Amino acid sequence: MAKIFHTLVSIEDALKIVKGKVPLKPLGEEYVDLFEAWGRILSRDMLSGIDSPPFDRSEVDGYAVLAADTFGAEEDNPVALTLIGSSEVGTMPDKGIVSGECMRIATGAPIPKGADSVVMIEYTKEVDKKVYVFRPVVPGENVSQAGSDYVIGDIFLRQGTLLTGREVASLAALGYSKAPVFKKPKVALFSSGNELVAPGKPLDPGKIYDANGPAIYSMIKECGCEPHFMGILPDTFEKIYHSLEMALNSHDIVITSGSTSAGLGDLMYKVLDSLGSPGVVVHGLKVKPGKPTIIAVVNGKLVFGLPGFPVSASMIFTVLVKPILMKMAGFDRVEFRKVNAIVPYKLSTGRGRRTLIPVSLIESGGKYIAYPTPGSSGTVSTLNYSEGFIDVPENVEFVEENEAVEVKLFSDKISIPDLAFIGSHCPAIDLLLSLFKDRCTAKIINIGSIGGLYAIKRREADICGTHLLDENRMEYNLPFMERFSLKDIAVLVKGYKRRQGIITLKDNPKNIFSVEDILKEGVQIVNRNKGSGTRTYFDYILKQIAERRNEDFSSLVKRIRGYTYEAKTHSAVALAVLQGRADVGIGLEYYARKYDLNFIPLVDEEYDFVILKDRLEKSHVKEFIKVLSSEEFKTKLSESFQGYYADSNTGKIIGS
Amino acid sequence: MAKIFHTLVSIEDALKIVKGKVPLKPLGEEYVDLFEAWGRILSRDMLSGIDSPPFDRSEVDGYAVLAADTFGAEEDNPVALTLIGSSEVGTMPDKGIVSGECMRIATGAPIPKGADSVVMIEYTKEVDKKVYVFRPVVPGENVSQAGSDYVIGDIFLRQGTLLTGREVASLAALGYSKAPVFKKPKVALFSSGNELVAPGKPLDPGKIYDANGPAIYSMIKECGCEPHFMGILPDTFEKIYHSLEMALNSHDIVITSGSTSAGLGDLMYKVLDSLGSPGVVVHGLKVKPGKPTIIAVVNGKLVFGLPGFPVSASMIFTVLVKPILMKMAGFDRVEFRKVNAIVPYKLSTGRGRRTLIPVSLIESGGKYIAYPTPGSSGTVSTLNYSEGFIDVPENVEFVEENEAVEVKLFSDKISIPDLAFIGSHCPAIDLLLSLFKDRCTAKIINIGSIGGLYAIKRREADICGTHLLDENRMEYNLPFMERFSLKDIAVLVKGYKRRQGIITLKDNPKNIFSVEDILKEGVQIVNRNKGSGTRTYFDYILKQIAERRNEDFSSLVKRIRGYTYEAKTHSAVALAVLQGRADVGIGLEYYARKYDLNFIPLVDEEYDFVILKDRLEKSHVKEFIKVLSSEEFKTKLSESFQGYYADSNTGKIIGS
Known part of the structure; x- marks a missing residue:
């Protein structure tokens, strides 16, 4: 389990090394x-x-003439010409004209010999075999010359x-x-790792689905190459060796993902280095994430070993593999779709390593904000919420607040969302969006009520969902408009009530009937993250208990097993209880019912929406409020969301 | 041949009519x-x-522990834990841990029961069966919770x-x-017209190749639909009727192009109206070009009859058909790739009709200029040079000079050129560009030397090729820098000499040995366009002759048959002579030799380049000058271009 990375190299140096070994040009x-x-x-x-054109042809419908014949023609003094036939599209006329004659001609038809121009039909009148021309033409008029x-x-x-x-x-x-x-380069693609199962197959304990296979396949296609997915490899030298050897015989390039971390004792490194000469040429990139990337050259062909986490694999593919594949596909220049954006707050980087930071793009007053995507690089949502990433050079330690950055997009076709919803997690938002008339590409980021209010303050969110109780005024949300200085820039729109309470297993084995019971010996809890409305409420109750007991709040919570064990969503709380990782948690009745758990009501809280004033005219914000106020939403909410209550104020502006 | 267009409707109204007849939504x-x-x-x-994740898993390589066990651990005071096994990716560990124990764990491996956090390997030391932890962790650290x-x-x-x-x-x-x-909508596509031949087949006289078939096919594909090209239809009712009837049986939509002009006696209209109910719903659009567009609905399916000219067909497809196809393919919003640009000079429009003006985009100082593409809508080059078009509403009569417009691009993938070469036609430019190190997407617009100098003045061109003789100073090009007030903004770069002369058929049947011989009875000439350097030179010689003869210049040229018959390129001049459309023309020796014609030298003119000063640092301009100065270019020029002479000054700045 020792770390066996060789000298880490930069991406620029990696590209230079590759260029020195393999010509990056089309393959025929x-x-x-x-x-x-x-x-x-x-x-x-x-x-x-x-x-x-292959022949002189008419650009208009009209009559082919000799221009000289039309000189002097006027509205009230037309020139009369003898009509001797017509020239149709698709055949050469069988005769020409001489002075005094003309020929009917259609757009695109060949000019008959002798004619040098065409009079538009609008300026003529045909009577019997005579054509009266009311306007002169100059030689060449309305004629496309052959070869012109x-x-x-x-x-x-x-x-x-x-x-x-x-x-x-x-x-x-x-x-x-x-x-x-x-020719499109043929690229063989493998996923590697004992933990991987192909999507659609049953998921045994300890396994996860392979996301990189289909994802990198799509990205290879977008580079103008022809991908072939060759399957999932287990972490065994023999199997990987033989599969890659076979793939190299019939492909121009081989790409694997996974099995590159030092934890595997350098398995992929050993395989790639033994397949042929010269073997591994780059082992370890000076990039965060992406350190365990491997590049090998095997008998003139490139082999890439990408990291296993999808977001790392996608970013390293974009900065390292994509430029190489595109060159080999014949693109002389590699054009990434990029978006200019600003960062909302100071970001620290990988210090001494180039840092790739996945970001979620949010439109704000005609500009984009690149919001670092919450979550680790191993989570599905990190990639799902990221349109691209910021690429910070190794000599930069911080990206400052409001600094302008360039975001490299994961795909040319990626869509940038038109509504940014940041704040408290609420499953009813999905119902709400599903009722939009036109599809709305909403970005929903669940970082809790307080994080959402900060996002409104920084103008990153169009809408923030919040349920924060002011302990002094015993009032929800409105006091926080003042406390966060949002009164001038935002309004509070009434949402709905949601019932929160104590969640335990159905048979409540630890006999927990109140928050006080949570303090009992041997009770393990799952808490919510700081800044969430539910955590704020839980702490408020605990403070009251501490006061009653004349005990210090901090010493009280120290006695709660799992107090620091924080889940980010209501669903994860319910799941922790269901799976026995905790005996109790505080959460929505909706999830307790969904997972068939025991629920003891504590409070009907007010879940409302803070909306930036100048976004109220944005069409998707208007639609949001319209749907929120609609009878359809209220009916569906009461039908499918137990513990939720809308009323006649739902959707109304109740303050600022 | 009467015009039988019905009431012309706007595109908006056409879309409304279509929506009223056919639901514009996906087909399953x-x-x-x-x-x-x-x-x-x-x-x-x-x-x-x-x-x-499906299970609690480690985000790092390290040791799964109980966080409480690590409290107090320090660099010089590590906590010792007993190593009881390891958790590998892909399988659930067969045991859990209790306080005082730890388990080795790899990134992505399941957290063993009892453990609540992972210490990174960096902060540990494993000795025998003991693991020393040098830093504490908090519960949940380095763990991705199941369902989080x-x-x-x-x-x-x-x-x-x-x-x-x-x-x-x-x-x-x-x-x-x-x-x-x-589902992708299935679209049947036909081209129609007696003049059309499939590309690759022999081209009989009067015929042209079908460009719309493959082009519209590509555009349908880009809309997310499945095109099927069903062939070229002749202009006969029966054949069109039966082909369309058959296509309608097996497709969701049918598109034809061509055979829609009034010149065909409303053939396509009659077919589309008789195929089924309700038949033609739109006949004639209030759009220029695109008037002859037909829309029919046949038993619930849409049939489009597009104009035959490729540039018209492409523009009408983009504004009318594309939005409909994309809706039916499932795109909720139709996003065109658009580019903001300014127009270089005042444009007049179709007055009372919406006007689509194909434009060539040129980058100038970070902005784009939308240069109306020269040539009629029937020419191949008009489409080849246009990246898109300006869409001018029907109530706008003029687009003013420097007005900002939006250019709708013909494709999301279309490339906007990085070098604008506007001016005199010279075939050696192709040689020059072919020697660029990196490919350069050059836009070459041949509008003659004078037009090129104006383009430099308006800052539209990076480079202008010019060969203008100042009759007083008997000097090429440099005097025009002053005359066009270009001295402050541009430099003159030395090009090469090109030999121009009199071109006749090989056996010179009209015995033309000098410009004076052109004045002889019965000689038909082909002239060059006004503003071209060759025309300027030819007129200079004619003026001298007129002076010698004591004759008025204008009366002299009136005697020249074909004086007003203007070709735009040297090649077209040579071709006119070769094909007998003219007895004589003035042009480059290069083309005379190419077509095996007789050539009598008149002058070795100086063909130079005017380059905007602030573009000299633009990478493609630098490369242009570098190649121009190179020995490789000079050698290849003398090898393949008869009558061309570069010298040691070629590529040098010779003035401003």
Whole structure:
């Protein structure tokens, strides 16, 4: 279990090392049908195969004439020409005209010999075999000359061009049915780790689902490469060795994720180093997270060992692997979709290591705020809530509050949310959003009531859900508008009542009927995180008990087993009780019922919404309030959320 | 050939009419494997299938302990714990710990019963069966609690979400192997018109290649739909009727392009109106171009008849069809990639009709300039040079110089060029760009030397190629820096000499040996466009002849047949002579040799480059000058470009 990382190198140096071993260029070309060419990259300059237009053709509907014949024509003094036939699209006219004659002609039809211009139909009148022309034309008018657009041999598209509808149109128009494009590099992908199970299969104890397989597969595709997922590898040398050896035979690049941490005794390092020459060229990146990344070169082919945590794997893929794959796919420049943002508070970094900080983007008054995503890099929500990440150089120790940063997005297609809901966790918000008329990409960050009020103060949240009790005024939420100096910038919108109480197992084996019973010997609790409304309420009750007992609050809580054991959501509290990790917790009746637990009511608290005043006109905020006030929401709330009560004030502004 | 358009309607009204007839919503859902889910759209809210993490797990490598056991541990006063085993990733430990004990644990491994925290390996020392802990931990430290991330039933992704790597990771991590997504609408696509030939087939006289088929196919794909190209239709009622009828049976939507102009006697209208009820619902849009657009509804399915010109078809597809297809594909919002730009000069519009103006985007000092693309909407280059278009409302008559506009791009993936070359046409520029180290997406617009100098003055061009002779000073280019007041803002960089002369057929049937011979009876010329350096030179010679003959210049040129017949490029001049459309033209020796024509030298002109001073530091401009000065360029120029001469000054700044 010793750490066997070799010298850590920077990403820049890693890229240099890679370039020195493997040429980062396309692996050849192939011809694809134009109908399949979208998104591919031209592998050579394209020369026009024809003259375009291929013949002199009319740009309008009208009559092909000799311009000289029309000189002097006027509205009340038309020139009369003899109509000798017509030129239709798709065939060359079988005769030409001479002075005094004209020929009917359609847009796109060939100009007959002898004619040098076309009079638009609007300025003519056809009577029997005569055409009266009311306006003169000059030679060349309304005529596209053969070759005036492109001639045979003109370069019209250049090597390296990404093909979209526009380029495909030009290729087709100039005679090509197929396009020469760079071959897509074939990338073999493995996930590795004894803990991994393929999604959809049963999850045995101690196992987790493999997220990296499908995720990195998608990211490889987005780089213009052809991914092949080859399965989940166990942590055994033999199996990994043989699978990678086989994959190297039929692919241009191999990528694995997982099994790279020092905890595994350098397993992946040993495999990659023994597959072929020169073996591992980079072992350990000077990046946080991402240290356990490995790069090997095996007989001229690149093998990457990415970290196992999805958010680390995605970030290292983006900064290290993506540029390499895109170069090999033929993109001459690697263009990340980036967003300019500011950071809401001072961030400390990995000191001496380049630091990648996953962030959640929130729109605020036309600017984006890059909110560091709460949660460890091992959690699913960290990736799920992050649109991208900040990339802080190794010589920077802090990113200052309000500093402008560039956020690298995880995908070109990622959507940036239009509503930011930050504050107390409440499952009814999901019901609320599901009733929106148009879909709303809401970002919901559960960091507790107090964190939410700070987010309003910093203008990061559009809406904050809060349920904080002022112990002196015995009033919910409104006093905190003043205490947080929010009165000028925000309003309080009435939400609903939620019943909170004591949650124990159904048969209540420790006989807990009040908060005081929690103090009994041998009772293990699960607490909520500081700053949450529920924690604030729990501490308020405990303070009252301490007062009654004439005991110091801090000495009282020291006697509570699990007081410092903090869950972040109501659901986790209920689950801790259900799974026997705690005997008791304080939480919503809704979750107690959901998990069929015992519930002793303590309080019907007021859960309200603080909304920034200048966001009240934002369409999704308007829709939020509209749905909150609606009968549909109130009905569904009482039907599906036990312990929840809306009333006629729900959705109304009750103060600021 | 009468015009039979019905009442023209606006695009907004057309969309309203369509919505009234066909619900613009997805056509159902299907399940796709996660590995194929990238780019698809979720058809329902996703609830977590598991608690995540599924068990309490370690976030670090270290030792699972009871936090209370570590209280008081210090660097020089470690706590000693008994090591009783280890917890590995992927399996539940077979025993728990009690006070005084610890267990080795790897990142991601389950926390053994009894333990409540993990000490990082960095703060421990293992000796025999004892572990010395040098730093205390608090309960819960380095532990991810079961369900703390998501619990069963939590909504983690919402209906309508576009799936990228990030979402696919969450789906996998929370137990899904397949994702419910909206079905892709099946779109049948036809091109129509007797003039059309499939690319790759021989091009008979009077025919052109079908560009719309592959182009609209690509655009349909980009809307998240499944296109099927069903072929090219001739302009006959029966054939179109039966093909469309068949396509409607097996597709959700049918799109045709071409055969919609009034010139065809309303053929497409008649077919679409007779296919089924209610038939044509929109015939004619109040949009320029795009008037001949048809929308029909046939037994609940939409049929679009788009204009035939590729640039018109692409613009109408973008503003009319794309929003409809995207809604039916499940995109709740239709997001165009747009770019803010300013227009370089006053533009007049379609007066009373919404006007779509294709534009070429040029970057200038961090801003984009939307340069109306030269050429008619029937030419290939118009689309090839346009990144998108300006959409001017019907009540706007003019877009003023420097007005800010929004440019709708033809594709999300379209690349905006990094070098703007505007000015005189020169085939050697292609050679120059092909020698760039990194690919440069250059925009080359050939509008002649004078137009190029104006483009420099308006700061639209990075580089202008010019070959203008000052008749008084008998000097090229430099005098024009002063005349155009460019001395302060631009420099002149030496290019090369190009030989121009008289081009005739190989056997010179009209016996033309000098410019004077062009004045002979029965000689037809092809001229160059006004503002081109070649035209300026030709007129200079003609003026000298007029002077010698004591004749008025304007009466002299009136005698020249074809004087007003203007070609825009050297290649088109050579081609006009080759194809017998003219007996003689003035042009580059290079093209005369290329087409094996007769060439009589007139002048070795100086072709130089005017470059904006503040663009000299732009990387692609630097590369341009570097390549221009290189021996490689000079060698290749003399090898492949007859009549071209570079010298030691080539690439040097020769004045401003």
